Amino acid sequence: MTDTSRIEISGAGLRCADVVRVARRSAWTELAPDALARAEQGYELAVELGAKRAVYGRTTGVGANRHTVVDPESADHHGLRLLRSHASGTGEPLPDDAVRAVMAIRLNQLAAGGSGVHPRLLEALATALRVGALPLVHSRGAIGTGDLTALAEIALTLAGELPWAAGNLDPLAISPGDALAFISSNAATLAEAVLAWHDLTRLLAASHVVTALTFCALGGSAEAYSERVHAARPHPGAVRCAAELRRLLTAAGDLPDGRRLQDPFGLRAFPQVQGPALDAAAAVERVLGIDLNAAAENPLIDIETEQAYHHGQFSTAYVALAFDHLRASLHHVAELSTARLGDLVEPDLSGLPPFLSEGPAGSSGIMILEYVAHDALGTLRHAASPVTLGTAVISRGLEDHASFSTHAVRSTVAATAAYRTVLACELLAAVRALRMAGTELPDTPLREAFRLAVGSLPHIGEDHPLSVEIGQAERLLDRLSVL
Template sequence: MADHGPVRITGNDLRCADIVELSRDGAGRIELDPAALERVRVACDLATHLSTWGNVYGRTTGVGANRHVAVDPDRADEHGMRLLRSHAGGYGSLLPDASVRALMIIRLNQLAAGGSGVQPDLVTGLDAALRTDSLPQVHSHGRIGTGDLAALAEVGLTLAGERPWATGGIDPVSIGSGDALAFMSSNAATLGEAVLAAADLGRLLAAGRVVTALTYSALGGSPEAYADAVHRSRPHPGTLQCAAAMRRLLGNQDQQLPARRLQDPFGLRTFPQVAGAAQDAWTSLQQILTIEVNAAAENPLIDSGTGRSYHHGQFATPHLAQALDHLRAAVDQVAQLSAARLTNLTDPALTELAPFLATGPAGSSGIMILEYVTQDALAELRHAAAPVTLGNAVISRGLEDNASFAPQAVRQTATVVRTYRTVLACELVGAIRALRLSGVELPDAPVRTAYDRAVTVLSDNTDDRVLTPEIDQAERLLEPFADLEAGEVAGR
């Protein structure tokens, strides 16, 4: 990705695109806004003051079902470190570097909003770790959508010098008695993974429009299904966007190209509606993520405006979990259309070519195996699309009796990204072979640019052979296809 200059951390205007770029390319370009650091200092002073004359959850008390247990005044200085140690119980594989960076960037921005009450040194320490690319070891599991306590505790202990750094390192940061819960009280790990998975899925949805345009061209599709007049009559935003993209990709905004059929199969004809619903689900998720990564959602909230602490349930993440469930279900429908179009490409009645696009002796299999690969990936995608929000958990002696399972929704979304990529790649292999065999003359439009790019990568050998390398190559083509659909690097 291009270097777009410094990204200022203010606590209120961090973009998902910035998180993706910084997480994958390194976060050395962040700048912590001095005004944000002053908000942190004011909130810290207020939290300390409030703790001297009343109970503040997690500062003067235990946590969870221990909420009414007062911290021993003689051992109050140890309280913060005890909380971090007791909660740093994550398990499973370690998060990849990009996910850890995303976690740290989001948590730094949330703390910069000034609602946690942590000491400024903890914020500047997290900032220093990011700018030097010093990354803690964070386990992937141990979260249920009510705060990423285990993951954030591991980060906190690393900042304090009690856990080893995965890369780099900074001088240890002092953890005060009230800093631990204030630092842990966030869903930053889940949000980081969600931002990255959503970015990948958004690009695949864009690439899918390019692949569909190639299949449309191979099948001699009808442009009527994408006409502006059709979609203005029922103007869902995503459908309008997808139909317009297809017109642009195919170069037929102002003309009606001849079609082979009065009406196409659903894989072509209902593509704007199905892909449009997924696009709207993706847009809704982006809006939710933008709110979450800029939120002061710590429990308790230390509010400098009113001079009070507020105990609440802002750690709950139903919006995020439900949006992810919605998006996965919508993408499952889009992937089903891709599988249907691949089957269309094997049908002589639709392609006017040999069955399975085979060119060898009678009985040759051509691209037959691609349907098996597609249906395998689609089956896994379908299971991953199942909703997580139908479950629940009751923990901490019954006090905490609801969970969104947003982390599980994120993991299943990552599976959808992986499997949908394979489904699209199989369709792409079939579409390029069909176009080669048919000799269709493509218009001077982005669909031709996509074809020219693909034929330089995908083999023109149509003999029966192992297609695994070609599927892998097609998967890698989807990234430049996403750029092409956006019109950013057409022809590159």
């Protein structure tokens, strides 16, 4: 789907949702009128400062070469040498949506006016996004202290030294000092982070719908979701989760009575477990919102004070720690989904045959779904391990800390894929149980969710392979997330 709206790129106010629209719907980006003027001021200031004093990466080498002064006679070639040496990524190429996200984020950061790059770099990025020209960007080469390899590949592609993956632009001149100013960013990690956040947020939204379907299949007690209960301990995520379940489970405001005095934890404690994941996702969005609009280049070329500031804003510990927390929270949510799946195949709780089987005695029904779900849960458990417990010491000992935020994001992608399988298994079981019991669903969006599920998932009574249906359920989750 193409988004025909325009997103202004000004260096401020870019949201995660905007980046997703550019990356996946090809929304139109438009530079704000003052962005190029601000970039021009920064560029002129950077040139002036470089003529007066040492400025890291402009008049010197980088890393442990920080005190090595660049020969002014070869300054024109210093930037290209820096880009050529750093454009050394490897691994699989980033997908097109991630590359578009990188370009949009880096354009917005440059529009904030702290890099000192020549304005033509901003114009080139904006043009590339507009015409669909995409550099080839490799995935491996970042440790959370700047996406140097990925951004050097983009810069060299703009310069005409590397081939375009799609489309093309005329080669761009790289000014002295542009090289480090352009690659001094974590835009590639942030791009993958935004897309990972988006996908997981949608899956967490679908979790409310799937849990509500299971609730109806098991005849749950909605007392646990009472507004009074959650006002007594008002953690934001838990309050929000309970409100979502009330919205899905009742049209008139009266919560349904349950079959039991107290439900298993999978239903009763769902807001208390889902809530931390919702809060963690909101915290990730806040962190990303700051970094998307940050003038974090080292050095910072500050127009207001007319100074160059050397600093450590390249560190992405905030991003790494936020994603580590999010994955840990997600693991608890996934554990609860497997618990509810276990409840659905238990006759004492469902009132239906063991494993929701409909064949002759001894039929296995959906028994295998528990194996599949717990396999995925095991994958998620490994992916949830914190990446922030390690570090790196490089560049002759000068750079002695790394957040590995890139790996935290990619572990989140793996965890999200595993959770999608876990939740799909629960969805299959819940829909099967509701069909078998002929349960009447409340006149809320949950009824529409069940209608979509019935239209997408076949009901086959006898034992049969479930692989295709698991895949169908995984794809259905995105549609359920918007209900």
